[in-house]
Structures are given as structure tokens and as C-alpha cells.
Amino acid sequence: MTVVDDAKSRSGTAPMSHRQILQALSGLYMGMFVAILSSTIVTNALPTIVADLHAGQSVYTWVIIATLLTTTVSSPIWGKLADLVSKKLLIQLGLIIFTAGSVLSGLAAGSALLIAARALQGVGAGGLLALTQVIMATMITPRQRGRYSGYLGAVLAVATSAGPLIGGVIVDTSWLGWRWCFFVGVPFAIIAMLLLQKTLHLPVLKRNVRVDWAGAALITAAASLLLVWVTFAGDKYAWVSAASAAMVGGALLLAVVFVLVERRAAEPILPLWLFRNRTVVLAIVGGLVIGVGLYSGTTFLSQYFQLSKDKSPTVAGLLALPMILGLALASGLSGRVITATGRWKPFLVSGAVLVAAGLALLGFTRDDTPYWWLAAGMTLLGVGLGTTLQNLVLAVQNQVRLQELGAASTSVSFFRSLGGTIGVSALGAVLASQVVQYTRDGLAQLGVHTAGGSSVPRLADLPAPIRAVVEDAYGHATGNLFLYTVPFALLALLCILFIKEVPLRTSHQLDEAK
Template sequence: MTVADDAVRERAGTAPMSHAQILQAMSGLYMGMFVAILSSTVVTNALPTIVADLHANQSVYTWVIIATLLTTTVSSPVWGKLADLLSKKLLIQASLVIFTAGSVLSGLAADSGLLIAARAVQGVGAGGMLALTQVVLATIISPRQRGKYSGYLGAVLAVATSAGPLIGGVIVDTSWLGWRWCFFVGVPFAILAMVFLQKTLHLPVGGRKVRIDWAGTTLITAAASLLLVWVTFAGDKYAWVSWPTAAMLGGSIVLTVVFVLVERRAAEPILPLWLFRNRTVVLAIAASLVIGVALYAGTTFLSQYFQLSRDKSPTLAGIMALPQILGLALASTIVGRIITATGRWKPFLVGGSVLITAGLGLLGLTRADTPYWQLAIGMALIGIGLGTTLQNLVLAVQNQVQLSELGAASTSVSFFRSLGGTIGVSALGAVLAGQVTRYIGGGSGHGSGVPRLADLPPAARAVVQNAYGHATGNLFLYTAPFALLALLCILFIREVPLRTTSALETAND
């Protein structure tokens, strides 16, 4: 029996899909998720080389990452809304086409401005893959069985997260390739994912008329962008307490208030406000904000630490960050299977948030000469904690909403997780730059640029390495208390037994 035949039976309200059929249907989605995550991490170890080759400054270093994270974040609710209205399969294919176009343009970019713009396009496509994969997963698999497949998804995320820096490092360290191949490398995977999706994924097509909330989308994008511009340049171009800060922060608050007013009257709101009447949704969103910071801070700043404080090559920096990724992969897979077997999910959310807090606290002790085994333990704790919380916060929300709400609810959690990560990377990057300058000394000539250790005399090199080591430790120390807030939010989430029917089966009852 084919997946198409099974899909017909699903729409008729008969037997659910088998394990083999679900894996076949999800194969293209897993591959798409892999390439979406790969696109955001492949530049991590390559950025110092990219910035130097394009003769760019420190702000470009940050915005090459933020451009993708921002458009991934703000486009997710749009994709989620479209998933409630249109063919999910068609939308996933469209997101892959957009991603592929952005990847090619990024690889061909002649200057930093074009690279940032192309990375923004890439992020729109990646946002579609990240959001729609969660929606499809919730559509064809029951919450009770979803833990296992969410575990597979977490493993894919972990592999892509670890493969990205390693692939980027190898590409940069290979003279006949060059950094542009960091963007070209994902294109074959995206094309292969489109082929798999066409052959394996069969879902009913939505029949409602599409009404996209463009006003809400514009407002939330503007509010998030203004907030990111503020935290990126604060402490460098202007003081944290200054008129530019007041103007940008105040403007972001005003735009957010206007967004809420518009959403209250919108026929098809991009971020339905009624979701926030659900206590589980509110608490999961609040926890996801902090979880996002831990996820992106670890991958971004640890790589920079290994290169600038420990003087490691881009490839070796990727290898040294493996404890976090391996912990995430193992925890996602094992915990997913346990949740499917037992139906219990809250203990893993609580335990995961405790581990994240402990890991951040341990990494808060980081200095240039910190023993690697201590760093490895901290990274592993964060990885295991992320593996038990990332997908299961979404699962907790999906288990308590209707079929018509799946798209909006799922992407709301993902949206705020990405928003937390985006703001966190931007703010922590600004704090890092300020602290490094302070530890080195204003008259050192370091400025706001990213130094090349090989170009520095031994004495200056030691100062820079100590500065980056101390500043990186401070970043994780500052983040740890926020992880406690995530733990507090999770403690108040009410555990509801996981449903044993999928959304499609429920809709056909």
C-alpha cells in the first residue's frame, strides 16, 4: 500500500499510518529540516574569514547571523497561518525554493550588504521549513506517538547543528574551495528534499480562502528589527542609557502595542491573541524565549571562544563543540522514545531546564585556560537539557489545541524561541564586544573588529585570548539566571495526558 493510499484512508477516518509509512512521509521533511539548520550554523566557524575577505566590520559579523535568524523568526507565523489555510506540501516546497535561491545569492554576494540581504532571503525559506515540519508532524501523528518522531527531529537538528560548523570549518580550511561554498553546500540537499517530498508526502489540501494579515506581519517585523538594531549597536555606537536607546526601545514598544491592537481586529491574525488565554501556551512561550538564548548562544559564542581564546582552527573549533551536540542528539532520541512509551512529558521538561541552568552556570566559569573537560561537561549538560526541552515544549502545546489551531500554536512557540535566540545573540554579541574592549584596554588599538591572532605579537595575543575567555564566561553567567525563569515557567505547566489520535483522525471523528 502506498502513502497516497494511506492518506486517502486517513481522510476517510480509517486506520492511522504505520511506522514505516510515517518515516517515509517524514523523510523529505527531515532532510529539509537538516538543510535549514545547516544554513544557520555553517557560517559560524567561517565568519572571521568571510568578514575579513569582504573587508567588513564587527557589526557585519553579527548581522550575517542575525539576518537569517530574524527572517526565520518573523516569517514563521506567516508560514504557520498559511499552513492552516493552504496545502502544507505546496508550502514546504515553496519554502525550499526560496531557501535555495537565498543560498545561491549568498554564495555569489560581492559585498557585505548583498550577503546580509541574501541571508535574509535564505532565512525566509528556512523559517518555512522549521515551522511547517512541526505542523505536518502534528497533523499526521498522535501526541502520544509524536514524542518518538520529535526525538528523531531533535537528532536531525543536532546532527545539522554539529555538521554545520564542521563543514564550514573544513571548507574555509580547504584553499581550493573558499567560504562561498559554505552557502552552496546546502543546495543539493534542498533539491533532494524537494524530490523526496514530492514522492512521499501526501496530505489533504486546505479549502479555506486565504486572508493574510500583512499589517500584523509588517508591524511585528518592524518591532523585532528595531529591537535588534538597538541591542546590536548599544554599547558601541552609543551608550546603553542614551537618547538613541530611548528612541529605539520606545519605538519598538509602541510598534508592539499597535501590533496587539491590529491583531485584536484582524480577521486572520498572524499571531492569534486568543492563544494567550491558554496557560500552557503562555508558559511554554515564556520558557521558549530563554531556551532559544541557550541554544544559539552555545553554538555561536563557543565557536568564537575556541578560535579567539584557545587559538584553534575553524575545523577543530567545530570538533571541540561536539559534547553539546552529541548530548542534544542522544537526549532527543532517547527521551522521545520514553515519552511515547509512558505518555509522561513534564518530568523531562523540568529535568531539562535544570540541566540547562547547571550547564550555563558551569560555562560561566570559563576563562582562556579553563580545562577542556570542564567545558565539555558544561556543553554536555546544556545539550542534554536542550534535547529534552526543545521539541517537547512544542508537544505540550500541540496536545492542548484543536486541529484548526495547530499551525498558529506550533509556530508561536517556535517564533518566540527563535526571537529569544535572535535577541540573545545580538545582545550578548554587543556585551561581548564591550567587555573585550574593556579587558584589553581602550588604547590597545583593538577597536570593534575581530582580531587575527596570527597577526599579533605574543604579548598582545595573550591579552586578547584572556579577554575573550573572560568575556565569554561572563556571557554564560549572565544567561544562567534566565534559565531559572524558564524552569519556573515549566513547573507551572499542567501536565495533560497525551492524546492517542492524530489531528486528522480527530477531525474525521
Template structure:
């Protein structure tokens, strides 16, 4: 057991003021990550149009970041159990900022996607490490309160990002590249604040990373994403190409499991899957990840390509989901801290997510905004209740020395679900648009609706409206899977200290 592990097993109590001071630097750091990610959301139709690219590029600009975030999170989590968390989060912040600047300098789709991969590696560290650090400082019973703060900050920053991105794109003398540059000054502030406010014990163990496992995990996830991106466009979902790619994915996955069983420090510990709560929470998180990223990605595209709104207006129209997420996250966190009960909230949250997605399934070009707003509010409330509390349920089941691996594993599967979901739904949307337009829209360049002739504009807007409703219909069963998983999770009372819990359940 390392010095850090010992410190965490019996930590000195921190006052509320001390915790808030320590969290201030983390919040600035997550501000940079969220701003640089969400600021691009409403700018993507403009970016893709300027680069003369199609729906597949639109999807890959998003999934490139999500994929690298997904596969890097377990590595960051493992490192968090071995070396200084403060140094790691600062390194991830530097990597993320470098990727953002390179994205802004990109001259073509390929370079932009590559830069977004770098950005995602840094984001994987920020998102995984912040949750690990918070769990290191605060006992599970008190985590609900501070997780609520984190969720509220997350939501407010998520709402500000698209609005800022829209304003940047709509300002002629700035242009979309400044969507990537705008986070750099905040990154410098984050580094300074983290240096002054974050004080944690430093691990003294040797660094052992399962690089073979990480490589196999990356390869398997990448191959799966290639399939869901190209299927339905370049080849049929049921075809020999699909069979070959899925067969390769299965072989890589089996090889990954074999490597992890023998690895001294596995990147994704298989022992996690012996705990029922962890398995169910991971499965629910994977399904909920689809709802989180699909709604953020394709509602913005809907407002611009189906309703002809500007990027700024699209950001304003998405506010109901973001504000309800902030409200729900804050209130749910306080309820959990006051009562120690978390399962009833998870059940309510997943029901709200399913309801919101079902209502979005009726979307078409002429859907009244009030109906979309109600759907977004339901979805936002559900996400605000469930996102942080699924992580809390897992953190309550593992010992402090395993927090890094457990937390990053939950984040891994949630982001993996979102990545696969965005990619698959993007392919589905492209195929639906192509079918409705009677042309290969998936391979053609996306245009701004305002620049199209009136008859063509009406056809394009109608196609994107109908296709958007279709992809949300396909998301509803996944939300129901999450609900079933949550119902079968056994509620374990939240620990009031960070001492090692008894045997996992």
C-alpha cells in the same frame, strides 16, 4: 471548517512504515536548512575577517537570518492552516536555497546580510512547517517518539555542519563561499523526495494573511534588535537614544496588538495567550532560545579567537554538546511515548540547561577543555530534552485546525529569544573586549589570532576568553526563568488521537 480540517479531526491511521516514508522527505528538507545554517558557524570569523568587518557585522550575519526566520514563521504557520503544506514546504526550500546561493555570491557585508535575510525567510518555513506536518500526521501520544527522531537528526546534522564548514574554510582551493553553495545539491534531492513521499490532504479555504500585523511585528522586532546590537557601543544602555528606540518598539508592539485584535486571520493569534500552558511554554521557549543560539554562536568564536583553533578543530571541540543533544532527544522521546508523561522531563531539562550555562560562566582563555566539555554535555542534554517537548506540550492543548498557528507561535518566540539573545550578548561581548583591550574593539575589524603579533595575540585571546565567560553568566538567570515557567505548567495527559480536544486549559 475546511476539507483539510475535517480530515485532520478524524485522520486515517498510518502505520509506522508509512509515517517513516512520509518523514523521509521532511528529514532531507531539514538537512538542507540545518546544513546551510550550521556550516557557516565555524566559518564566520574567517568570513568577517575577509570582509574587513567587526563584531557588529559578525552578530548581524547571524541575527539577520534569525530575525527573518522569527517574523516569517507565524506567516508560514497561518498559511499551513489554509493551503497545501506540501506546496508551502517546497516553496520555502526554494527560497532558502536561493538565499544560500546569494550569500555565497556576496561581495560585501551589506549584501551578505541581505542574502541571509532571504535565507531566513525560507528557514522560517522549513522549521515551522515540518513541525506542523508531523503534528498533523501523528497523535500527541505518539509524537514523543517521532519528535525524538527529529531531534536526533537535528543534532547529527548540526554536528556535521560546523565540521564541514571548518574543512571547507581550511581548504584553500574552496574558500568560505562554498559553505553557502554546498547545500544546493541536497535541496534538489529534497524537492524530489518531498514530491514522491509527502502525501497530505489539501486545504480548500481562502488565503487571508494579516500583512499589516506581519509588518508591525517585523518592525518592532527589528527596532528591538537594532537597540541591543548598538547599545553599549554606539551609545550607553541607559541613554536618550535607548529611550527613543525602546519607546518606538513599545508603540509598534501596541499597534501590532491593536491590529491583531481586529484581524480576521491574525498572524499571531492572541487567543493563544488565554491558555496557561501555552503562555508558560512560550516564555520558557523564549529563554531557552537564548541558550541554544548563544552557545552555538559564541562557543565557536571562543575556540577560534580565544584559543586560536582552526575552524575544523573548533567544530570537533563542539561535538560534546551536539552528541548529547542527539542522545537526550531520542531517549526523551521514547520515554514520553511509553509513559505519556512529559513535565518531569521538562523540569530535568531546564535544570541541566541552567547548570551547563553556569559552568560555562567560568570560562576564560585558560579553561581546561574537560570543564568546557562537561558544561557542553549538560547543556546539550538539557536542550535535547526540552526543545521538542515544549512544542509538544502546546500541540497537545490546541485543536488540529489550530496546529499551524500554535506551533509556529512557539517557534516564533523561541527564535525571537535566540535572536535578541545573540544580538544582546554580541553587543555585551564586543563591549567587554573593547574594555579589556582599552580600545574600540567593537567597531574594529576582527582578525585571525594567528596573524597577529605575539603580544597582541595574547591580549586578544585573553579578552575574548574573559568576555565569553561573562556573556554566559548573563544567560543563567534566563535559564532559571525557564525552570520556573516549566514548574508552573499543568501536565495534561497526551491525546491518543488527533480529534479536537476539549476546552483549552
């Protein structure tokens, strides 16, 4: 079957103007906004949610991981479908699934139901995140894409900053309650669907759909088993134990079977030929480890401000603004400069350096760390992330053919989300064990001997001496987490240094000579 890509279908027509492109992207931007909002709006609310559900640190982590995991494993499926059927239909379907997950999350009566609903929410979010990149790449040439990727980065930054603030206000408003953290995104999703229906017009690619369901099931099982291991290791069982060996061995076995299945699949969910391209491989590895820094910053800073600094959810959202504003400004400005010059590698290199520097500064975090020090670290981290996240995808899109954009773009996003998901899970497990240890040691100095527990406390319910011990434990453990992520940022920098800079194309056609 002969495949005619979207770019060729426009032959003989005038290029889209800046205004036409923005109109077409308005629904995409709104969809991305609501997807990120749903993830960040619970950040400041989670301590309250987990305390109300009488759950522990593992539930705190899994409410986040459930969404990240399903977003991660569903992205390649959405990306493959984008190469086969209507992209507009797919992204509308993603919004419908996301909305259903949001409503069910708000109605959840227990932690298990909440985690399941968040997993459904992640399936829809995976479609929104993957398909937005693919549709933008279909409509806009690589040289011009930097500008609109910058706009997208700004939208993501606004959603990331607005989420914790909105979530904090909702939790602090007694007549609303934390369930409205999930309901509030529904109107935005409906608006996004209406905008997409009216403004997004893409040629429909006609092909027989052959989705690699076996590959999708295997990669989901492998990632899930790995996440279960890192979540409970050090708590339910030792890091070096028979249970750990069984889980790690099982995950590796599933990964090997996955590779064998992909080699024979007619339409592989993760095409192995991508790994013959050096830029793709380096961008994937760099994105994977950058994801650890991205999600660890947004996940654990809010908990630190509430449980170590004793701030309200609303104030915790305000205190995290330096990272978000840095990300927004850097994403927008770098996108415009890249479009004007065609040069993207200097931004990737400098961004990775700043990420490592920001994480290193945050590694000195304790309960009495002055805010100006924290703000400096968050700003460096935000600026670094703003100049690396979108541009790693852009570097890959610049070196693949138009009909391969779906698989290539979502592969980078998949491994970035996978790195972030595993990172949050592992760091959450480390945080839980260290908080228990530091709390036990602190209480022993007060003459109080206890076996310790992993439940997330309400500081207001604790006597002053014990509250001081808990605040110190969370502050010390949080600083340790950021120090642990610095080597990952340095590994990302090393990968980026070896990426060959190829000037951004001014058309959709790949120059095979490059």
C-alpha cells in the same frame, strides 16, 4: 465555511504504519537538515569570512541575526498559511526561497549583500522549521509524536554537529574558500524537494486565504528596531541615552499597534486567543528564554575556540561536539520514553535544570580553562536542550485543536527564535564592548595605549604578546556571556514548573473537558 481537518479526511482508512510515516517524513527531515546545516555551517567560518570582508563584531553578529530575524518573523506567516492552503506546496516554496538565498549568499561581494542574502535564506528556513512541526502534528497523534519528534531532534543534532565540521573543512581547504559554505547546502535542498514530491501526500485544505500582512509588517518592524538597539547600544550610543529611549519607545509603540491590529484582523498572524491558554503562555515564555541559551551556545563557543584557544575552524567544530551529541542522544531517547509512557513534564523540568547547570559551568570560561571543564558544561547544556526544545512544542500541541496547530506551533517557535535572536544580538554587543575594554586594559599593562577597535582579528597576524592579550579578552568576555544567560534558564525552569501536565492524547481530537 465548514472546515474539514486532515484527521477527519482519513476517516475510514487504516492508520499509517511506522514505515509509512517515516517515508512520508523523509523529505521533511531532509528539509530540516539543510535548514539547520545552513545556519551552523557558517559558525566556524564566520571569523574567516568577517576578517576577509574587513568587518567588525557587529557584522559577525548580524550575519547570524539576519537569518534568525527573518526566520522568526516569517514563521507565523508560514504557520497561518498552513492552516489555509496546501502544506506540501508551502514547504516546497520554502525550499526554493531557501536555495535562492543560499546561492546569493555564496555570491555576495560585501558584508551588506551577505547580510541581505542571509535574510532571504532565513525566510525559507522559517517555512521549513514552522511547517515541519505542523505537518508532523497533522499526521501523527500527540501520544506517538514524541517518538518522531525525537527522530527530528536527532536529525537537527546531526545537522548542527555536521555544519561546523563541514564549514571548518571548507575554510581550511584553500582551493574551496568560504563561499562553498553556502553552496554546499543546495544539493541537499534539491534532494529534499524531490523526496517531498514523491513521499508526502496530505489532503489539501480548501479555504479563502486571508493573510494578515499589516500584523506581519508591524511585528517585523518592532523586532527589527529592538534588535538594532541592542546591537549598537554600548558602542554607537550609551545603553541609557536619548537614542536608546527613542528606539525602545518606538518598538513598544509598534508592539501596541500590533496588538490593536491583531484584535481586529480576520485571520491574525499571531492569534491573541492563544494567550488565554495557560500552557501556551508558559511554554512561550519558557521557549523564549530557552532560545537565549540555545543560540548563545552555538554562536559564541566556536568564536571562543578560534579566537581564545587559537584553534582552526575544523578543530573548533570537533571541540563543540559534546553539546551536539548530548542534544542528539537526549532528544532521541526522551522522545521514545515519552511515547511509551505519555509523560513529558519530568523531561522538561530536568532539561531546564541541566540547561542552567551547563550555562553556569560555562560561565567560568577563560582562555586557559581546561577542556574537560568546557566539555562537561557543553554536555549538560546539550542534554538539557535536547529534552526541552521539541517537548515544549509538544506540550502546546497536545492542548489545541487540529485546525489550530499551525498558529499554536509556530507561536512557540516564533518566541523561541525571537528570544534567541534578541539574545544573540544583545550578547554580541556586550561581547564586542567587553573585548575592546579587556584588550585595552591588557595592552596598557604592556605599555601600549590605544583607543581599541571592534574588528575581529586574525590571531596569526598578531605579535605573540598582543595575541595573548586578545585571547585572554575573548576568553574572559565569553565566560561572562554564559553567566548572564543563567538567570534566563532559571526563569524557563520556573515557567515549566507551573505548566500543568496533561496526558498525551491518542487521537487528533481535543478532549474539551481537559
